[in-house]
Amino acid sequence: MPELPEVEILKRELSTTIINKIISSSYSSNKKFKRTIANISFIHNSKILNIFRRNKYLILELSDSWLIIHLGMTGQLIFSKTLVLDKHTHFYVIFSDGSSLKYDDPRRFGSVDLYLKNEFNIYYTIPLFKNLGMEPLSKDFKFNIFTSFFNKTKTIKSFLMDAKYVCGIGNIYANEILFLAKIHPTRIGYKITLKEKKILYKLIPEVLEKSINLGGSSISDFVHTNGTTGEMQKFYNVYGRTYLPCNICNSKIEKISQNGRSSFFCPKCQS
DNA sequence: AACACGCCCTGCGCGC
DNA sequence: TGCGCGCAGGGCGTGT
Numbered sequence: 001m002p003e004l005p006e007v008e009i010l011k012r013e014l015s016t017t018i019i020n021k022i023i024s025s026s027y028s029s030n031k032k033f034k035r036t037i038a039n040i041s042f043i044h045n046s047k048i049l050n051i052f053r054r055n056k057y058l059i060l061e062l063s064d065s066w067l068i069i070h071l072g073m074t075g076q077l078i079f080s081k082t083l084v085l086d087k088h089t090h091f092y093v094i095f096s097d098g099s100s101l102k103y104d105d106p107r108r109f110g111s112v113d114l115y116l117k118n119e120f121n122i123y124y125t126i127p128l129f130k131n132l133g134m135e136p137l138s139k140d141f142k143f144n145i146f147t148s149f150f151n152k153t154k155t156i157k158s159f160l161m162d163a164k165y166v167c168g169i170g171n172i173y174a175n176e177i178l179f180l181a182k183i184h185p186t187r188i189g190y191k192i193t194l195k196e197k198k199i200l201y202k203l204i205p206e207v208l209e210k211s212i213n214l215g216g217s218s219i220s221d222f223v224h225t226n227g228t229t230g231e232m233q234k235f236y237n238v239y240g241r242t243y244l245p246c247n248i249c250n251s252k253i254e255k256i257s258q259n260g261r262s263s264f265f266c267p268k269c270q271s
Numbered sequence: 272a273a274c275a276c277g278c279c280c281t282g283c284g285c286g287c
Numbered sequence: 288t289g290c291g292c293g294c295a296g297g298g299c300g301t302g303t
Contacts, residue, residue, distance in 0.1 A: 002296060002297090003296055003297095006296075056296090056297075056298095070297080070298090071296090071297090072280095072296090072297055072298085073280090073281095073295065073296060073297055074280090074281075074282085074295085074296090088281085105280095105281095106280075106281045106282065107279085107280045107281050107282085107295090107297095108279080108280055108281085109279070109280070109297060109298080110297085111298095152273090153273080153274080154273085154274075158274085158275090161297095163298090170296050170297070171295090171296060171297085172296055173296085217296070219295085219296070220282090220283080220295075220296090221295090221296080222296070239296090259274090259275065259276080260275080260276060260277080261295095261297095262294085262295085
């Protein structure tokens with residue numbers, strides 16, 4: 001479900017709704033997850049101090065710990081005055097004022113991790129964040145570093161989707177960025193020209209920010225913390241548009257499989 | 272070492 | 288209507 005824009009939206013919303021709230025109780029399911037919470041009793045009486053995003057992870061800074069949430073494909077985070085449990089609610093906290101935050105995830109591809117602050121430095125020692133690359137919306141997104149990554153045999157699409165280079169780009173935005181850059185998804189990285197690298201460098205933050213401004217992409221699962229949907233999906237040029245006419249040249253959009261994921265492209269516009 | 276692939280799950284839409 | 292199949296915004300572990 002979520003790529004960078006969607007997680008960023010959740011971060012911004014939760015920053016206005018749950019900061020300074022005190023957790024009075026919490027629950028986590030015993031269902032099999034990638035990673036489970038070792039001991040949630042730590043977070044009772046904790047205060048929500050701050051909220052961050054790194055890659056597609058949402059980070060809640062609590063009094064003594066970091067609560068790190070990944071939404072996988074189908075995760076949802078819902079904030080409400082009154083808690084309504086879903087069949088797939090795997091985690092929730094109730095705040096001292098009675099409001100609540102719950103995590104629903106039918107496929108359970110997501111994760112909820114807890115790290116103690118006195119044992120882990122958020123960006124340097126938490127394993128999840130050790131091998132991450134640049135944040136494309138930050139000042140650390142530098143052109144010279146970006147270009148240095150291209151001496152690879154990887155295809156441009158798998159490069160864009162690999163968080164150890166640039167964080168937060170998933171299948172939808174990789175496809176959309178490559179369409180706008182007029183680059184075919186199977187092109188090999190070292191064959192990307194300097195001019196194309198400049199275009200990609202400019203487009204990556206542009207596309208992600210456009211999505212944030214439109215409330216993210218809601219194809220089937222993504223909702224805001226209040227349950228509303230985003231609008232970015234209305235502006236797709238290629239994702240999910242197999243056989244539909246290209247918005248630029250009217251050619252039929254094609255779909256292929258790359259690294260087990262679908263790639264969509266215009267055979268005429270992208271080369 | 273760097274890459275490709277299968278797999279983890281549930282739910283949905285499609286064709287028969 | 289009902290079933291089985293393929294497919295889905297991610298990422299990890301395994302094998303080459």
